[in-house]
Amino acid sequence: MRNFLNVAPTTLLVLVLLALTVVAFGIVRSRAMAAASGDSRKLHSLPNYYGYNAALFTAIPSLFVLVVWLLIQPVVIQNAVIEMIPQSAVDQGSSVNLVMSDVTRVANGLDAAVQAGSINPDRARNLSSSDTDVRALLAESGVALGSDVSPEVLAAAQRYRSMQGTGRLLMFAIVSTIALAGLVFAFRVTTEKFRARNMVERFLLSMLIAAASLAILTTVGIVLSMLFETINFFKLHPWQDFFLGTTWAPNFRGDSELSILPLLWGTLYISIIALLVAVPIGLFAAIYLSEYANSKVRAFAKPLLEILAGIPTIVYGLFALLTVGPFLVNLFGRGENGILGVDWMSGATSVLTAGLVMGIMLIPFVSSLSDDIINAVPQSLRDGSFGLGATHSETIRQVVLPAALPGIVGAVLLAASRAIGETMIVVLGAGAIARISANPLEAMTTITTRIVSQLTGDTDFASPETLVAFALGLTLFVLTLGLNVLALYIVRKYREQYE
Amino acid sequence: MKDNVISETDVMSNKIKIAARNVQVYYGDNHAIKDVSVDILDKTVTAFIGPSGCGKSTFLRCINRMNDTIAISSVQGDILIDGEDIYDSKVDPVQLRAKVGMVFQKPNPFPKSIYDNVAYGPRIHGLARNKTDLDEIVERALKRAAIWNEVKDRLLAPGTGLSGGQQQRLCIARAIATEPEVLLMDEPCSALDPIATAQVEELIDELRQDYSVVIVTHSMQQAARVSQKTAFFHLGHLVEYGETDKIFTSPEDPRTESYITGRIG
Numbered sequence: 001m002r003n004f005l006n007v008a009p010t011t012l013l014v015l016v017l018l019a020l021t022v023v024a025f026g027i028v029r030s031r032a033m034a035a036a037s038g039d040s041r042k043l044h045s046l047p048n049y050y051g052y053n054a055a056l057f058t059a060i061p062s063l064f065v066l067v068v069w070l071l072i073q074p075v076v077i078q079n080a081v082i083e084m085i086p087q088s089a090v091d092q093g094s095s096v097n098l099v100m101s102d103v104t105r106v107a108n109g110l111d112a113a114v115q116a117g118s119i120n121p122d123r124a125r126n127l128s129s130s131d132t133d134v135r136a137l138l139a140e141s142g143v144a145l146g147s148d149v150s151p152e153v154l155a156a157a158q159r160y161r162s163m164q165g166t167g168r169l170l171m172f173a174i175v176s177t178i179a180l181a182g183l184v185f186a187f188r189v190t191t192e193k194f195r196a197r198n199m200v201e202r203f204l205l206s207m208l209i210a211a212a213s214l215a216i217l218t219t220v221g222i223v224l225s226m227l228f229e230t231i232n233f234f235k236l237h238p239w240q241d242f243f244l245g246t247t248w249a250p251n252f253r254g255d256s257e258l259s260i261l262p263l264l265w266g267t268l269y270i271s272i273i274a275l276l277v278a279v280p281i282g283l284f285a286a287i288y289l290s291e292y293a294n295s296k297v298r299a300f301a302k303p304l305l306e307i308l309a310g311i312p313t314i315v316y317g318l319f320a321l322l323t324v325g326p327f328l329v330n331l332f333g334r335g336e337n338g339i340l341g342v343d344w345m346s347g348a349t350s351v352l353t354a355g356l357v358m359g360i361m362l363i364p365f366v367s368s369l370s371d372d373i374i375n376a377v378p379q380s381l382r383d384g385s386f387g388l389g390a391t392h393s394e395t396i397r398q399v400v401l402p403a404a405l406p407g408i409v410g411a412v413l414l415a416a417s418r419a420i421g422e423t424m425i426v427v428l429g430a431g432a433i434a435r436i437s438a439n440p441l442e443a444m445t446t447i448t449t450r451i452v453s454q455l456t457g458d459t460d461f462a463s464p465e466t467l468v469a470f471a472l473g474l475t476l477f478v479l480t481l482g483l484n485v486l487a488l489y490i491v492r493k494y495r496e497q498y499e
Numbered sequence: 500m501k502d503n504v505i506s507e508t509d510v511m512s513n514k515i516k517i518a519a520r521n522v523q524v525y526y527g528d529n530h531a532i533k534d535v536s537v538d539i540l541d542k543t544v545t546a547f548i549g550p551s552g553c554g555k556s557t558f559l560r561c562i563n564r565m566n567d568t569i570a571i572s573s574v575q576g577d578i579l580i581d582g583e584d585i586y587d588s589k590v591d592p593v594q595l596r597a598k599v600g601m602v603f604q605k606p607n608p609f610p611k612s613i614y615d616n617v618a619y620g621p622r623i624h625g626l627a628r629n630k631t632d633l634d635e636i637v638e639r640a641l642k643r644a645a646i647w648n649e650v651k652d653r654l655l656a657p658g659t660g661l662s663g664g665q666q667q668r669l670c671i672a673r674a675i676a677t678e679p680e681v682l683l684m685d686e687p688c689s690a691l692d693p694i695a696t697a698q699v700e701e702l703i704d705e706l707r708q709d710y711s712v713v714i715v716t717h718s719m720q721q722a723a724r725v726s727q728k729t730a731f732f733h734l735g736h737l738v739e740y741g742e743t744d745k746i747f748t749s750p751e752d753p754r755t756e757s758y759i760t761g762r763i764g
Contacts, residue, residue, distance in 0.1 A: 294570060380607035384670065386568055388620040388677060389597030398619070403610045 009168045013066065017179050021059040024183040028054030028190050035192045045197035053196040054186035056203045062179035069171045077163045084156045099153065106149055106157035107164070109138040125161075127154065226477065229470035237464040242471060248434035248445075250454065250465045258468045260475060262434040266444035267476075270355045270430055271419035273440065277359025279412055282366025289367070290374040291396055302371070309364040313424040320357035320429030321348060328353055332441055345441040349431035352440040358425050362415045369414065373407030374400060406490050413487035417480040423448040447472050516541040516681060516711040517562060522576035524557055524566065531557045533735040535576075539728070544703060544712045546726035546743065548719060550758065553732040555715045559683050562713065563599035564592040580681065597624050600674035604686040606666030608658030608673075613650050616658040616669055617641060620677035636676055644672035645702050664695020668702060675706070682706060684714040688721065700725050719759055723747050731755045 029051035036042040043050070078100065085099050110127070113119045119137065127134065134149040149157075190196070234242070237258060245259030285305065289298055325348025330338055333345035377400050385395040401408070431443025432453070454469040517539040524532035532554045539545050547555035557566070564585060566572040578585050585595055597620065608616050617637045620626075627633035637654075641647040646668040650661070658669050667687060674682060684703070688696040703725050706712055716722050722729055723743060730740040731752075739746060739755045750756045 378607070380603060380605055381609060383565065383568075383601075383603060384607040384609065384673075385619070387563065387565060387596055387601035387603070388623070388673065389593050389595070390619075390623050391593050394623050398623075399609050 009172065010066075010070065013172055013175060014063075016176060017059060017062055017066075020176075020179045020183060021055045024054040024058040024186060025051035027183075028186050031187060031190050032192075032194075032196070035190065042192055044193055044195050049196040049200055050186075050190050050194070052200050053203070054183060054190070056200065057182035057186040058179050059182075060203070060207070061182055062175050065178055066171070066175045069175070073164075073167045073171070077160060077167065080163060081156050081160050084152070084159055086152060102145070102149075102153050103156045103160055105145060106134065106138070106153060107160040109145070110157065110161060113138060113140075125158070127158070223474075223477070226470050226474045229467055230474045233464055233467035233471045236467065242468070246436065248450070250468070252463070252465065256465055258464060260447070260472060262436050263445060263447045263450050263472065264475075265436045266351070266426075266430065266434065267420055267446040267448070269351050269440070269444065270358060270426060270446060271416055273352060273355025274358035274362055274419045275412065275416055277356055278362035278366050278415060281359075282363045282415075283370050283408065285363065285367040286370035286374055287396060287401075290371045291392070291400070302368075305364050305367055307364075308361070309368070311361075313361065313422060314428075316357050316361050317424040317428035320353050320425055324357055325349060325353045325429065328356075328441070344439075347431065347443055349429060349443045350441050351430060351444050354426045354429035355440070357429055358419055358422055361422070361425065362419060365418060366411055366415050369411035370404070370408050373404045373411065376407070377403045406493065410487040410491035413483050413490070417483040417487070420483070421448065421476060421480050423452065427452060447476050451476075513540040513542050515539070516580065517713075518577075518579045518582075519558075519561075520577045520579075522558070522561060522574065522578060524554070524561060524575075525573045526557075526569070527571045531572075531735055532561070535732075535735075535737040537730060537737055537740055539711060539713060541711045542707055542709070543728055544707050544714060544726040545728040545730065546722035547713065547715045547730050547732060548717075548722050548758070549732035549738075551717075554735045555730075555732045556685050558732070559685055559713060559715050562681065562683055563596045563601055565596070565601065567592050597677045598679055599681045599683060600677060600679035602667070602670050602674050602682065602684045602687045605690045606663060606670050608661070608666050608669050610657065610659055612655045613641075613658045613661070613669060614654040617672050617676050619673060624677060626677065640672040640676035641669075643675055643706070644668045645698065645705070646672060662695070664691050664698055667691060667695065667699055671699070671702060671706075675710075680710065682710045682712045684712065686715050686717060689717060696721075719747070731758060733758070 029047050032043055032047050032050035033040065040047050081103060082096060082100055085096060085103070110119070110124050114121050114124050134154060135145045138145060237256075242258055242260055244261070245257055246261055247257040248259055248262045250256040250258060289302055289305075293301065328350065329345050329348050331340055331345075332338065333343055335341065335343040381399050381403060382395055385399045390398070426446045427449045430445060430449065432445050432449065433443045434445045434450070435442070437444065451469045451472050454466055454472075460466060515538045517537075519535060519537045519539075522532055522535045523530070535554075535558060547559060549555050560566045561574055561578060562580075562585075566574060574586060580599070584590070609619065611619070614637055617640050618627075618633055621633060621636050627636055638647065638651075641650060646665060649665060650656075650669075658666065661669060667690075671682075671687075687703075688699050691699065700721065703712055703714065707727075714722075714725065726743045728741070729743040729746040731738045731746065731750075731754075733754050739750060739752045741751075746755060747759060750759065
């Protein structure tokens with residue numbers, strides 16, 4: 001049993017809570033029936049509602065506390081233990097965080113050793129580094145340490161273990177008490193007149209609200225974390241260079257030039273080419289599907305077009321790299337051997353490659369949104385135009401499209417914000433050279449690909465070369481958010497016209 | 500009821516504008532219009548009445564071939580306007596609709612300015628030689644539709660911003676701007692309040708001087724007020740057609756009598 005407690009205290013606790021919940025349902029439901037002397041018609045709510053009410057009161061608050069506890073406990077313990085590590089124990093060139101990770105590894109290693117039975121719990125608790133080779137001991141039970149364990153680290157690890165043990169016990173006690181309290185409360189309020197049905201309703205409502213706020217809070221959290229890292233970046237690197245410089249040349253000598261402008265140019269250039277491809281084709285496809293196609297063609301063609309939207313972008317990237325890029329080189333490069341006999345393009349990666357493929361990716365996006373918007377234009381407007389002797393295409397050009405225009409603009413802006421945030425196609429199709437040039441046959445790079453490259457590989461999270469990724473990310477976020485807000489504003493403002 | 504009704508001899512002197520012979524309309528398997536033959540006179544308001552689903556709107560939409568825009572519908576029989584079969588393969592339905600204007604149940608101004616709404620038809624048919632010409636056409640149409648005084652100061656404001664009754668009169672102005680010979684109205688007042696209805700009815704009575712007006716209506720009072728001839732449809736059949744006065748006072752068919760006295764419908 002003790003062993004079991006160590007294996008999975010949280011799992012056990014959840015099982016206990018579930019059992020309590022089932023018990024609560026049964027007890028309170030029968031209490032309600034008893035209160036009505038067996039006649040469920042006398043109760044305010046159906047008997048099951050009393051049960052649900054009790055189950056909710058038992059399970060939800062305790063589970064909530066459990067989750068919060070699990071999130072907070074490691075932080076509290078870490079902060080308590082970190083104080084125990086003296087400055088002297090921190091080696092030259094190392095940091096307190098690295099020592100701390102040693103501590104947790106030793107602590108977890110001891111736990112594992114106890115569990116495997118290679119050391120008894122009392123010995124583990126009273127271990128001292130002077131008379132035992134802790135490193136060898138732990139290695140026996142499969143925990144590898146990088147260096148010998150110093151007394152300070154061992155002491156901290158022991159403290160860590162004991163706090164963790166106490167924490168678990170406390171958690172167990174408190175969470176089960178809350179569950180029991182919920183059960184008792186639900187039991188006591190249950191009378192013939194108690195409005196369990198309304199209570200359950202309110203409980204469910206608050207759970208729905210909690211779910212919605214969680215989604216919003218996560219967004220806020222993401223933005224805040226980006227914001228803090230961005231502030232760190234600007235402490236290390238002048239903002240003038242970031243926003244106004246013209247060169248992107250990261251190095252690790254400490255004199256990097258990290259300017260967003262070449263990346264922003266690449267991003268916008270590729271997005272514009274993508275939109276030039278996607279908007280006409282997508283819009284024409286939407287017009288055909290919504291205005292001319294009969295229902296059979298529509299039922300067949302629309303899902304087919306939307307398959308394009310389901311293709312993972314990395315596959316589009318491969319298409320760009322292996323098919324479109326070489327084709328463009330054949331067309332615009334290779335001098336005499338090329339199709340046009342010119343030598344304008346040397347490598348397969350270029351703005352045009354990435355833009356074309358991204359445009360293909362966006363076609364279903366534009367067409368599906370525009371199709372919905374064109375369908376939302378009331379039939380009465382088309383009838384009015386036909387009734388005046390207009391042809392079908394006159395009606396579309398002069399009545400349907402003007403009426404749908406705001407929505408279509410919104411769709412295009414949404415597509416633009418997707419193009420700006422797109423990563424995989426540009427990683428593979430656009431190249432990695434940051435420059436400001438008007439030639440679409442040259443390789444360029446975008447904000448997203450630079451974020452990827454700055455954060456992959458061996459990175460030190462205190463250097464501006466790494467932190468710049470957050471500044472880039474935040475800029476990108478602001479850019480796409482702005483576009484989305486504008487798009488939604490336009491769509492909403494003009495929607496009322498149809499009503 | 501007799502106030503607006505002109506005498507029978509007046510009407511009889513008008514020539515036949517639209518002649519329908521043995522018209523059948525199918526929506527897929529549904530036989531919506533069964534063997535309808537009717538002569539509609541020029542410079543006369545003809546009302547189509549009947550219970551919902553009786554085919555009166557369907558028949559109205561045959562007269563300018565609006566049913567062509569519904570894929571599953573098919574029309575048999577002959578409809579002649581001024582002796583010319585409009586279902587002849589030589590007739591362009593698009594041109595026909597310029598000649599046979601239509602006003603719909605719900606006011607449907609385009610989301611454009613008042614001016615552009617009225618200028619829409621003349622523009623697509625090239626009726627104006629220049630801007631001044633177009634201005635004149637727009638002004639004339641708005642005056643004929645009795646809405647000029649209300650909108651002359653805001654011709655560039657959106658047509659959707661007008662009140663319901665004004666919108667419907669704007670739609671009538673839009674329809675008459677293409678100089679049609681026949682004006683079809685599909686329950687033009689059903690979405691309007693009583694005051695707007697009265698204005699539109701007054702307008703319909705004036706339009707009779709120049710056009711052959713066919714109006715579908717659910718309101719028998721309206722039919723009695725604005726029309727000189729009335730056709731009663733029931734279950735796809737044209738049951739009775741004659742002088743409005745006679746239909747409402749001494750109908751020949753028992754079904755007509757039941758309908759106007761409120762027993763069926």
